[in-house]
Amino acid sequence: MTVRQDIRSSGIPALCLSCEARHHGVCGALDPDHLARLAKTSSRHKIDPGVELIGDAETVDSYSNLLSGVVKLTKSLSDGRQQIVGLQFAPDFLGRPFRVKSTINAEAATAVSLCSFPRAAIERTMKESPEFEHRLLKQTLYELDEAREWMVTLGRKTAPEKVASFLLMIARNIDSSLEPGARSACFELPLTRADISDFLGTTNETVSRQLTRLRMDGVIRIENNRHVTVDSMSRLEQRCGGRGATAP
Amino acid sequence: MTVRQDIRSSGIPALCLSCEARHHGVCGALDPDHLARLAKTSSRHKIDPGVELIGDAETVDSYSNLLSGVVKLTKSLSDGRQQIVGLQFAPDFLGRPFRVKSTINAEAATAVSLCSFPRAAIERTMKESPEFEHRLLKQTLYELDEAREWMVTLGRKTAPEKVASFLLMIARNIDSSLEPGARSACFELPLTRADISDFLGTTNETVSRQLTRLRMDGVIRIENNRHVTVDSMSRLEQRCGGRGATAP
DNA sequence: GCCGGAGGTTGACCCAAATCAGGGCTTGGC
DNA sequence: GCCAAGCCCTGATTTGGGTCAACCTCCGGC
Numbered sequence: 216m217t218v219r220q221d222i223r224s225s226g227i228p229a230l231c232l233s234c235e236a237r238h239h240g241v242c243g244a245l246d247p248d249h250l251a252r253l254a255k256t257s258s259r260h261k262i263d264p265g266v267e268l269i270g271d272a273e274t275v276d277s278y279s280n281l282l283s284g285v286v287k288l289t290k291s292l293s294d295g296r297q298q299i300v301g302l303q304f305a306p307d308f309l310g311r312p313f314r315v316k317s318t319i320n321a322e323a324a325t326a327v328s329l330c331s332f333p334r335a336a337i338e339r340t341m342k343e344s345p346e347f348e349h350r351l352l353k354q355t356l357y358e359l360d361e362a363r364e365w366m367v368t369l370g371r372k373t374a375p376e377k378v379a380s381f382l383l384m385i386a387r388n389i390d391s392s393l394e395p396g397a398r399s400a401c402f403e404l405p406l407t408r409a410d411i412s413d414f415l416g417t418t419n420e421t422v423s424r425q426l427t428r429l430r431m432d433g434v435i436r437i438e439n440n441r442h443v444t445v446d447s448m449s450r451l452e453q454r455c456g457g458r459g460a461t462a463p
Numbered sequence: 464m465t466v467r468q469d470i471r472s473s474g475i476p477a478l479c480l481s482c483e484a485r486h487h488g489v490c491g492a493l494d495p496d497h498l499a500r501l502a503k504t505s506s507r508h509k510i511d512p513g514v515e516l517i518g519d520a521e522t523v524d525s526y527s528n529l530l531s532g533v534v535k536l537t538k539s540l541s542d543g544r545q546q547i548v549g550l551q552f553a554p555d556f557l558g559r560p561f562r563v564k565s566t567i568n569a570e571a572a573t574a575v576s577l578c579s580f581p582r583a584a585i586e587r588t589m590k591e592s593p594e595f596e597h598r599l600l601k602q603t604l605y606e607l608d609e610a611r612e613w614m615v616t617l618g619r620k621t622a623p624e625k626v627a628s629f630l631l632m633i634a635r636n637i638d639s640s641l642e643p644g645a646r647s648a649c650f651e652l653p654l655t656r657a658d659i660s661d662f663l664g665t666t667n668e669t670v671s672r673q674l675t676r677l678r679m680d681g682v683i684r685i686e687n688n689r690h691v692t693v694d695s696m697s698r699l700e701q702r703c704g705g706r707g708a709t710a711p
Numbered sequence: 712g713c714c715g716g717a718g719g720t721t722g723a724c725c726c727a728a729a730t731c732a733g734g735g736c737t738t739g740g741c
Numbered sequence: 742g743c744c745a746a747g748c749c750c751t752g753a754t755t756t757g758g759g760t761c762a763a764c765c766t767c768c769g770g771c
Contacts, residue, residue, distance in 0.1 A: 288611075290611060290615045292704055294705050296619040297619070300614045300615065318608075319611065348596060348597060352596060352600045355603045356603055359606055359607045362607060363538060363549065363567065363610055364538070366546055366548045366610065367546040369617035371545070371664060372544075373727080416618025416619060418730080420729080420749095420751085421729075424751080439737095456540055457540040457542050621758090655717095655719090656719065657718080666758080668719095668759080668760085669759075671720055672720085675720075688767095
């Protein structure tokens with residue numbers, strides 16, 4: 216409480232205020248001294264869709280908090296085949312600790328604004344504040360869970376199930392007012408059809424076909440290619456291929 | 464050094480000695496006091512292939528270090544489709560911090576021996592020793608990298624490429640004497656054909672066909688279904704579909 | 712020895728999704 | 742207004758790998 220007050224009054228970027236909203240914010244854990252010191256080194260950036268964040272000279276040696284927008288993490292094979300291996304939403308933390316060269320590309324999927332810190336500042340904070348590292352561990356564990364969830368989708372689901380699962384995941388991440396038992400949802404798709412297919416391991420034609428099928432069946436509506444309304448969340452869930460059953 | 468001496472003389476299980484072998488061992492980071500206290504709570508187990516480790520009453524409330532053997536982490540859909548989302552080799556650390564119910568199944572793929580600690584002891588150590596948590600963060604980051612690497616394989620590689628990639632990964636994990644530029648390798652497959660297909664998102668028939676194709680082409684030899692000799696690592700690598708190129 | 716089951720291989724067939732191709736809508740530049 | 746470039750949709754065709762089925766080998770039990 217006091218911490219957050221202090222942040223607000225000292226003009227530290229808004230990201231730190233929102234960190235507690237999702238469990239993988241990393242700043243909320245800091246005491247006021249560390250926060251203030253970290254804040255002095257921070258800088259804000261606005262990034263256009265399609266711009267690379269990692270591999271770019273300006274940001275390669277920094278860590279950032281994502282303030283708004285969506286960032287896609289991709290890996291490619293040498294012949295051009297590409298796979299999206301993760302999506303980051305505000306207020307996720309961007310950057311890979313303990314590693315100089317990343318094998319992952321990060322690219323703005325939508326317009327993105329972020330608040331970045333020099334590598335040295337973050338690593339110093341990490342050393343001095345165990346609680347900060349603890350938060351980072353939690354975010355990493357969360358991302359690992361997400362990645363493994365998608366491995367099931369990539370390896371075992373059919374094309375219709377993949378697209379339904381994707382819509383559900385986006386709905387839950389974008390439409391933050393969404394309750395677990397909500398009957399409908401409404402959001403802007405942060406990705407093009409081609410991006411979605413890179414995420415799902417299919418082609419843009421297949422994504423397009425499955426979306427029209429969902430439209431025809433009255434499960435969703437789409438306006439302007441991007442604005443999606445899910446009329447029946449339950450019917451969308453049914454098409455995801457059966458949520459993980461741990462016991463046989 | 465002294466630490467490792469102390470461990471040996473105090474009869475602490477061997478796992479702690481091997482932790483420094485791979486970067487994701489977690490015990491090497493502890494000071495002697497913590498180590499000794501942790502060691503008192505430890506117990507050793509031998510597990511047969513096919514036995515579930517998580518979901519089982521005896522081990523659900525504990526963390527373990529894997530001493531030998533291979534453990535597969537799986538997720539299933541309600542209709543029975545299954546995906547292996549991770550493999551753990553000695554001396555990996557098993558267990559999911561900060562979470563009571565796991566959505567993941569862990570099962571011994573081969574005969575396994577492990578050394579387990581009660582949940583409370585590990586969590587206490589984690590609180591008191593930031594260095595311990597730091598190691599855990601590193602292991603988690605490493606597993607995240609592995610998971611993302613496999614997402615590319617699952618989403619974008621063909622069946623022949625998948626099988627070649629799998630063999631290469633196993634070779635690198637099992638045959639620990641393997642140098643990056645080695646010309647050949649030799650190891651026991653820790654998984655059945657069905658397991659391999661669950662890992663690669665295909666069927667056992669496809670795995671079998673691709674293995675015979677590799678045999679016919681003189682890239683590998685197989686004895687007793689499990690013992691694999693890679694005669695030409697370079698030709699195997701060529702069939703993996705082109706290692707990740709970050710820049711286009 | 713006989714039997715049954717698990718794991719592995721191979722062939723024949725078929726289908727879901729990739730590929731190829733064409734066309735429409737929107738947006739921005741000139 | 743006109744044109745070009747993205748992005749999206751849809752139809753026709755092809756194919757990689759899934760499905761089904763048969764058979765083999767290796768064990769362990771009795």
